[in-house]
Structures are given as C-alpha cells and as structure tokens.
Amino acid sequence: MRGRIALGPCLTNIGVALVCAYLVLPTLAVIPVSFTATDYITFPPQGFSLRWYLAFVAERAWRNATLTSVLVALASTASATTIGTLAAFGLRRLTGGLARFAIWIFLLPIIVPSIIIAVALYGAFAGLGIVGTRLGLVLAHTIITFPFVLINVSAVLQKMDWRIVDAARSLGANPRIAFWKVTLPAILPGVLAGAVFAFLTSFDEVVVALFISGVDSVTLPVQMWNGIRFEVSPAVAAASGILLVLSIMFLSAFSWLRRRGHRGRLVSST
DSSP, X not given: OHHHHHHHHHHHHHHHHHHHHHHHHHHHTHHHHTTOOSSXXXXXXXXXXXXXXXXXXXXXXXXXXXXXXXXXXXXHHHHHHHHHHHXXXXXXXXXXXXXXXXXXXXXXXXXXXXXXXXXXXXXXXXXXXXXXXHHHHHHHHHHHHHHHHHHHHHHHXXXXXXXXXXXXXXXXXXXXXXXXXXXXXXXXXXXXXXXXXXXXXXXXXXXXXXXXXXXXXXXXXXXXXXXXXXXXXXXXXXXXXXXXXXXHHHHHHHHHHHHHHHHHHHHHHO
C-alpha cells in the first residue's frame, strides 16, 4: 500500500520534469547555436566563435534596437504599474455584475489575440500620427502589459488585512500618509511582481511592435524577426542568448529579494 502511495508522486514528478524539459530544451539550444563559426544558423553548431556576439555589440542596428526596447519597456512598465495599481484599487470598490464586467474589459489585452490588438492599435494610432514613434510603442505596450499588474496587485489586495489601515487612520494619519506608510508597503510585493511581468512582456513583444514600430523605433524583437526573415543570421541566436541569460538573472534576483523580504517580515513579526 505504501509503495502504491509513493508511486503516484514519483510518476507526477517524472511527468512534470519531462514537460519542463520539452519546453526548456529548445530554448536552451539557442545558446550553442550562437557560438557557431558559420555564416548561417545550424544545429549542431560548426566550430566555435564569438563573432556573432561581437557583431551584436558592434553593429549600430542591434545597439539602437536594444536601446529602444529598454526605453520603451521602462516607460511602459512605469505607466502600466501606475494604471494597473489604481485599477486594482478601483475594482475593489465594485461589486456584482459591474465588477465582473470591468474585470473582463481590463483583461481583454490578454484574452484577445495579439494580431487583432495590433490591427486595432494601428488603425487608432495612424489617425493620431504616432505610428512609427516611441510614444506609440509605449502606449501600445502599456495597454498590453497593465493587466499583469492588475492581476498581481488585485491578488495582494484580496489577502491584505485592512485593519492595519484603519489603525493608522485612527492614530491620526490622513489618507495620503496611510497609503504611503501602510498600504503601499503591504502591497509592494504584488506591485513589484506585476512590474517585472510588465517589463518582460514589453521587452519581448513582437506582434504589436511589427505594426507600430517604424524606421526610427525598431525594437529588439523586431530586429531579431528581420534578422531571421531576411538574413538567417546567427547574430539573432546571440541576441537570444543574451536575452535568455538576462531574463534568468532578472527573475532570479527578484525571487531572491522577495524571499529575503518575506524572511525579514517573519523575523520582525516574531
């Protein structure tokens, strides 16, 4: 009986490991491809060379695309975090059918296929004359990424003990002081988690960027798409490898800081 009971979790762990390997191994295969010595993408790679990483750093097109992606991702993350946090507080005050309707509206950028959003934004932004500008990219990415902030902040607000806010108000704190001193520190993990997902989503977005970006506002995913479409250059693999390493480092650092903050709260509470 005990053997049968232990067999179930073991099979589950094996199944999860196989699924993770199926999802991760194709991504990790980009790393050895980026070190190929040939002028085209091939697997397994032939030879070993750092020429494509040097090309990524040296070529102006790759540098400008990377800079554009970073600036757009930072700006859209800041605006999406602000709007998503405010929307989460607003949803908390709604009830019944109105709350469900508002949630569906806010989550449409996640539910609707990216190509439909891209076509709709292109038509709207063309009338405003902001297609091909960084402003257009920031606005488009804000619309796409703010639901991630909304979901994370709403989850934290549902678990928050609002008695601490009432206690602060009873001790003389006005609404502004109570928010900055009590509410915001309490929901900060959700805000930071939403900001991380918003940044990564914006930095990685390609479908909407293909419609909205222009000659002077090419993002890194669009540059990579062009490299695959027209050149099949291993520089695309080098860019993918750099992004993969940076993403892993970014998420690992965030996870470490979150665990450290959680331990600090546990120590202070005891």
